Amino acid sequence: MEKFFREYLLTLRGMSLHTIRSYRDALVLFLRFVSNHNSRRLEDLSLDVFTAEHVAQFLTFLEADRHNGIATRNARLAALHTFARFLVSESPEHLAQLQRVLGLPFKRGGRNAPIEYLEPAEVETLLRQIDSSTDTGRRDYALFALMLNTGARVQEVLDLKLSDVHTEPPHQVRLHGKGGKVRLCPIWAATAARLQALAQQTPGNGITDALLFTNRRGGKLTRFGVRYLLNKYIAASAATASTLLEKRI
């Protein structure tokens, strides 16, 4: 396992930290399950417990007892598959056992409710809660206007540097997205103006690779901060638009 995480996934495969953590979680969950259901102590487990039977029981346990969705179940199985494939090269003598694990299928289906969106009136209400007369307010307005404008992921917006914003026409923003991919996203002129104004008041004004959105201490604003702000403005909207409270935003 140590070699799997430290060498195989990290160095050899060059996998993302997110993935490695996810695999770690899957393995930990599986080992705990096997330990509990076979009255064997964690430290006494060995490769012989990594059987198709145990993994199948584990998957059922995830759905039945932990009430996991199919996507999660499949993600766990994917992690165990990857581990099994790694083990094939490490311990070929267990090939048959491992192949049976790899034979366990993924599950289909599980489409759930559609993702909601905000009506124009709700968007307006939300933005109206922001007091643009302060530096913080102007930052928040620019932040949410940009998010609404681009539909970018939070992290993409938070990673923006001054140099990523094109304030001259064509107005656009350079987003560093999921999977280490970069893309350009057009923005409205009004949004560009907001961003430009924000750049003026930002601590690193003048330094091109300074962050666009900073926290009160001049550091990097995080997604947790954004959630905090969003919750705040949603709560403030309650009086005007009760529908905002019912939605998952």
Next chain:
DNA sequence: AGTGCTTGTGCTTATGATTA
């Protein structure tokens, strides 16, 4: 003491990429 966050942990899910 309150505000405005950040950190860390644990957990789940959506989306992208590749293969059949």
Next chain:
DNA sequence: TAATCATAAGCACAAGCACT
């Protein structure tokens, strides 16, 4: 085009910390 697999990133929540 669907099936399969890989991977990024979402959410909640408790706790902590730096400034007013």
